[in-house]
Amino acid sequence: MSTAPSATVNPGMDPEVFAQFLEQLQRYVRERLIPAEAQVIAGDAIPEDLLAEMREMGLFGLTMPEEYGGAGMNISQYIETIHAISYAMPAFRSIISINIGMVCSAIKNAGTAEQKAEWLPRLAAGEIAAFGLTEPGSGSDSAGLATMAVRSGNGYVLNGTKRYITNAPYAKVGLIMARTSKENLPRNAHVSAFLVPLDTPGVTRGKSDKKMGQQGSHIGDIILEDVYVPGEALLGSEEGRGFATAMQSLDNGRLSVGAAATAQARRFLDTAIRYANERKAFGEPIAQFQLIQAMLADSQAEIYAAQCMMRDAIAKADSGQKILMEAAAFKMFASEMCGRVADRCVQIHGGAGYLAEYEAERFFRDARIYRIYEGTTQIMQLVIAKQMLKDFAAGVG
Structure with a gap:
């Protein structure tokens, strides 16, 4: 169990300014992003004019310090922002969250002053980043990491393949995890992190993978063949910190996925309520049928529970607590709950829920990935259980 310092570590944006920003964003989501969803689906991409608007709103630099062009949000404000934008289709969150919650978080936490000065302003301005941990033979298993970084002069030569990497087809830079030791070392000290511009000679990208859902968000391979990077590319200028940096960033990533799943579940439920009031059977709206009401009520209760978990976790994060278990x-x-709400949304739609003409079918497909990325449900169970056992052995409780 975590213990909290008494004061907030990062006060973030002025609360009144943030409240105004959040209200503006919620209006933008409903008036601009949701109406554009059909266009995103048709083109399997976010239109450039929308990306330009998102950059202009500062959505790529939410948590970055103001001196680097960011908004300086704390964790609570960042996750509330992700929750707001995730009421729209998932592509809009994916394009910004890897920048903010993963790559920028790693640079802020572990980067040198020079790395922060070079990369944070560019990422805050909207250059797109990718987070390169997963490989064909490894994901959460750091011992299976195969990508190697071998010293060469003042730099390193990288070889390996990264798989299922969000934003890989169009990212400008990748934070790449690679072995700097052939042997597995205690505390995963064999893994280091490198900032690799993806136009570096030897870097190629696989084609964008076709997915079950989440149109407009793209994943693909990043292939590194004798890629030379200077020593300044090593995050923090210190070998062996890569996996620890990745895990710190994954806490933010998991909060972001949980917030997205919670917001998506709300969208699904709102759609189901609207349909249940419009669809009539036996002379009355199906919303009047008690078994339909039971599905609506179960969904509302579960969404409320997820919202409470989210706000508890982000409050602890802002007070400086470690939130490995909470995240x-x-x-x-939240991800399992989102799947259940999506299923109920389809069920409430009945036969219409199986047709692509209705949103419920897309919702069902979009929801499935939340239980997989940033750590599967089964990996989350292991993380939680290991922390519980560690706390028990330390007499914390």
């Missing part, structure tokens, strides 16, 4: 528990519950 994992929230991500696990």
Whole structure:
């Protein structure tokens, strides 16, 4: 169990300014992003004019310090922002969250002053980043990491393949995890992190993978063949910190996924309520049928529970607590809950829920990935259980 310092570590944006920003964003989501969803689906991409608007609103630099062009949000404000934007289709969150919650978080936490000065302003301005951990033979298993970084002069030569990497087809830079030791070392000290511009000679990208859902968001391979990077590319100028940096960033990533799943579940439920009031059977709206009401009520209760978990976890994060277990528990519950709400949304639609003409079919497909990325439900169970056992052995409780 975590223990909290008494003061907030990062006060973030002025609360009144943030409240105004959030209200503006919620209006933008409903008036601009949701109406554009059909266009995103048709083109399997976010239109450039929308990306330009998102950059202009500062959505790529939410948590970055103001001196680097960001908004300086704390964790609570960042996750509330992700929750707001995730009421729209998932592509809009995916394009910004890897920048903010993963790559920028790693640079802020572990980067040198020079790395922060070079990369944070560019990422805050909207250059797109990718987070390169997963490989064909490894995901959460750091011991299976195969990508190697071998010293060469003042730099390193990287070889390996990264798989299922969000934003890979169009990212400008990748934070690449690679072995700097052939042997597996304690505390995963064999893994280091490198900032690799993806136009570096030797870097190629696989084609964008066709997915079950989440149109407009793209994943693909990043292939590194004798890629030379200077020593300044090593994050923090220190070998062996890559996996620890990745895990710190994954806490933010898991909070982001949990917030997205919670917001998507709300969208699904709102759609189901609207349909249940419009669809009539036996002379009355199906919303009047008690078994339909039971599905609506179960969904509302579960969404409320996820919202409470989210706000508890982000408050602890802002007070400086370690939230490994809380982030994992929230991500696990919210992603599983989102799947259940999506299923009920289809069920309430009946036969119409199976047709692509209605949103419920897309919702069902979009929801499935939340239980997989940033750590599967099963990995989350292991993270939670290991932390519980560690706390028990230390007499914490």
